[in-house]
Amino acid sequence: MNHLPQAWGRPRDDVYGQYNSAYLPSSHHGPTTHTQSPIVTGTSVIALKYSTGIVIAADNLASYGSLARFTDVHRLKPFNRKAIVGFGGDVSDMQYLTRLLKRLDTQENYADGDVAEVDSDGDEVEGEEKPHMSAKNLHAYLSKVLYKRRTDFNPLWNALLVAGLDEEDKPFLAFADLLGTTYSSPSLATGFGAHLAQPILRRVVPDEKASEKLSREDAVKAVRECMKVLFYRDARSMNEYSIAVVDREGMKLKESEKLEGQSWAFAEGIKGYGTQTV
Amino acid sequence: MTSIGTGYDLSNSVYSPDGRNFQVEYAVKAVENGGTAIGIRCKDGVVLALEKLVTSKLQKKDANRRIATVDRNVGIVSAGLLPDGHHLVSRARDEASSWRSTYKAPIPVTSLADRMGAYVQMYTTSSGVRPFGVTAILGGWDAETEVDVDGVVGKGPSTGAGGKTKGAKEGGAYLYMIEPSGAYWGYYGAATGKGRQAAKAELEKLDLDPKKGATISLEEGVKEAARIIYVAHEESKDKEFELEMTWVSAVSGPTKGKHEEVPKALREEAERLAKKSLEGEDEEDDGKMEE
Numbered sequence: 301m302n303h304l305p306q307a308w309g310r311p312r313d314d315v316y317g318q319y320n321s322a323y324l325p326s327s328h329h330g331p332t333t334h335t336q337s338p339i340v341t342g343t344s345v346i347a348l349k350y351s352t353g354i355v356i357a358a359d360n361l362a363s364y365g366s367l368a369r370f371t372d373v374h375r376l377k378p379f380n381r382k383a384i385v386g387f388g389g390d391v392s393d394m395q396y397l398t399r400l401l402k403r404l405d406t407q408e409n410y411a412d413g414d415v416a417e418v419d420s421d422g423d424e425v426e427g428e429e430k431p432h433m434s435a436k437n438l439h440a441y442l443s444k445v446l447y448k449r450r451t452d453f454n455p456l457w458n459a460l461l462v463a464g465l466d467e468e469d470k471p472f473l474a475f476a477d478l479l480g481t482t483y484s485s486p487s488l489a490t491g492f493g494a495h496l497a498q499p500i501l502r503r504v505v506p507d508e509k510a511s512e513k514l515s516r517e518d519a520v521k522a523v524r525e526c527m528k529v530l531f532y533r534d535a536r537s538m539n540e541y542s543i544a545v546v547d548r549e550g551m552k553l554k555e556s557e558k559l560e561g562q563s564w565a566f567a568e569g570i571k572g573y574g575t576q577t578v
Numbered sequence: 579m580t581s582i583g584t585g586y587d588l589s590n591s592v593y594s595p596d597g598r599n600f601q602v603e604y605a606v607k608a609v610e611n612g613g614t615a616i617g618i619r620c621k622d623g624v625v626l627a628l629e630k631l632v633t634s635k636l637q638k639k640d641a642n643r644r645i646a647t648v649d650r651n652v653g654i655v656s657a658g659l660l661p662d663g664h665h666l667v668s669r670a671r672d673e674a675s676s677w678r679s680t681y682k683a684p685i686p687v688t689s690l691a692d693r694m695g696a697y698v699q700m701y702t703t704s705s706g707v708r709p710f711g712v713t714a715i716l717g718g719w720d721a722e723t724e725v726d727v728d729g730v731v732g733k734g735p736s737t738g739a740g741g742k743t744k745g746a747k748e749g750g751a752y753l754y755m756i757e758p759s760g761a762y763w764g765y766y767g768a769a770t771g772k773g774r775q776a777a778k779a780e781l782e783k784l785d786l787d788p789k790k791g792a793t794i795s796l797e798e799g800v801k802e803a804a805r806i807i808y809v810a811h812e813e814s815k816d817k818e819f820e821l822e823m824t825w826v827s828a829v830s831g832p833t834k835g836k837h838e839e840v841p842k843a844l845r846e847e848a849e850r851l852a853k854k855s856l857e858g859e860d861e862e863d864d865g866k867m868e869e
Contacts, residue, residue, distance in 0.1 A: 362731070372732045395729035399682070402728060403675060406649060410671065 303457070303478060304337060334454035338390035340364050342375045343536050344493030345386035346526050347463045348501055349471040349486045349511040350519035353547030354463040357523050358386045359530070360555070361538035368538065374555050376542045380405060381551060383435035383464035384544050385442070388490040389478065390457040397442070397456060404441065408433050435464030435472040439482070447480030455479070459490035464546045471511070471547075486511035489526075492534040497526035520545065528559050589705040601709055602702050605758035608711035609658035613819065614773035614810040617655065617715040619753040619766045619786065620799040623827035624717035625840075626655045627803040629773065629811050632818040643839070645824045649674040649684055652718030653824050653837040657771030658758075659711035666714055669697050682728035687718035687752035691762055699760025709758045713770040716756065719826040721835050722749035749828075773810025780806045796827055800840055804848035808856055821849055 347356035362370040439462035487501035587600030656663030677685035767781035785792035
């Protein structure tokens, strides 16, 4: 979707004419705008729910327009043991959100530490098992932040996926973007992934029931396959990516996975590029 | 022993003819009535311990945690007026958060102690407020490993971060104690509250100065801290108490650089040994009396 101002409903200059700045204070040459265009951007993030957890992946590229500028950018950010956020869109806004979440995590930790948690048996729950903010809580928080910023006409130009476990340790996956739009589904993808990867993922998990039956290995296989397809077809992608699997036992994050099994054999058959005329 | 203020003690921020702010000195009295709090700086971390005097049988055990965390790697324990202690911790957390916002890095313990000292001192300069009725013991560990900038993106140039002194040893354990006047010093062992005299005597016996070759490990520190609190409790023998202990270790240690409560098993073991050593002393005393 084209999120730039000209496309989202601002009155078109060729229809209504340009803003007449004569009516504005001399310091303003137009209306006050914060609305930006993203500068350094990350492309798609894809994720899938399986029986006991989630798989999420994003490549390690930050593009500067059409320049593949930074090739070691990790767009999957773990929050705590139970949640991970994948960011697409503007990288500086991703950094802002990462720092915001770090502050949130620190403050949540203050509250946790004050009372000794007691589980159903009356035994003290030790350190790591203390309840954390779940992925569901994290998604709610991020949605509110994003929607607030859009209402201020100063959006955080991202499309992100929040994946992990909810309060009952069931797999959780939801989307949130620069407009404040949110939705949830057994498989999700942002950017080009929504067009290219979702059909593949939906064939694997057409509905919730299918996702409850899906094994971890099959889920990881499907996601890796989609990353390969995205590299074939998304012109702003890379062959190195990060992938994370979150389940009750914990989170495994791998940050330098290379695409395997690529086939560029079709290139042999392409005719008519460059100087070739036959 | 206590000088009468005679008119110079009615307002805060007022100097007496011999250069004292009596309100600050009276604040120290409030601290002396509180439960003992100690801190021990060990070779590879810091231990904080508190004698929590139980004021009511209706209080839920283990529910009222008083040693607070600031950011991830710093703990504060205070003796004296509890609400003043809470406020100081709240300010410390704000200072740590604002440092992180500006510098994208955790606040060094030394800087936090400095900011807390300055904050406490502010309350000695206006007659509209009263000084803090707490002495706060601040213990933390600055990471000895390379910590990435907050929100770091990418790995950066392969030649590494610039502006660093080669071979300099980073990080370490820090222990500070901030008094109601705003004065603070760094310590190897610090004690405050009702049983501080007995606690200080025990801490001095421990030989904690690494320059003199003494190095106490974190585990030993935990056991000693428990024992010292039990010794200090003799001052308030008539009241029940709960022992609360927290520790921060190096990034390579048991708490991975975070300030946490000492695990229940280790704390109970330390308490058991503390009780045993106290009984041992009693038996010696009894033995001597019989002779």
